[in-house]
Amino acid sequence: MELQIIVVIAFASLFVLLILLKIFNKKSNRVYYHTKTLFTPAERSFFGVLTQAVSNQYLIFGKVRIADVIGIKRAPNNSVRQTAFNKIACKHFDYVLCTKDTLSVVAVIELDDKSHLEEKTIHRDSFVESICKNAGLTLIRFNVKASYQIPTIQSKIMASLNSSELRENNRNAIKHRAFRT
Known part of the structure; x- marks a missing residue:
């Protein structure tokens, strides 16, 4: 028992x-x-202003992976290509501005808060600026503020887009002249 x-x-x-x-x-x-929200309160606030500033012409997408906007050119070997990809795979743009009809990427927008004064973030910002420049992609930066003026946001975006369009036209003119000679 x-x-x-x-x-x-x-x-x-x-x-x-x-x-x-x-x-x-x-x-x-x-x-x-589940994080519940896509944006921080500052990013959400700016998204609302940004939407009002450009919604007649563009669509805005948030938190888009850099590797979905910028590709890697052919490299001497797969290791170089993979290293370049790894540097952008886990980074994102705060906002991506696209045309309404084709969803072509027109520019990327970064919202800079006080963390962008830290050494690590300064290095990241410099890297992002260099890859955007290398890829011929317009990068527009805004500082976080308590409030924004929609006309100011519109003006800065339009000036940046006009400037990049002018640079692109100059590059094409130079290529065209080089081709003719």
């Missing part, structure tokens, strides 16, 4: 232990959580 009690207690203990392990494993596998 004592042996039966010991066996029952052993099976019950094993059963409880298995249930506890299953519960523990479920909790330990929960490494993901």
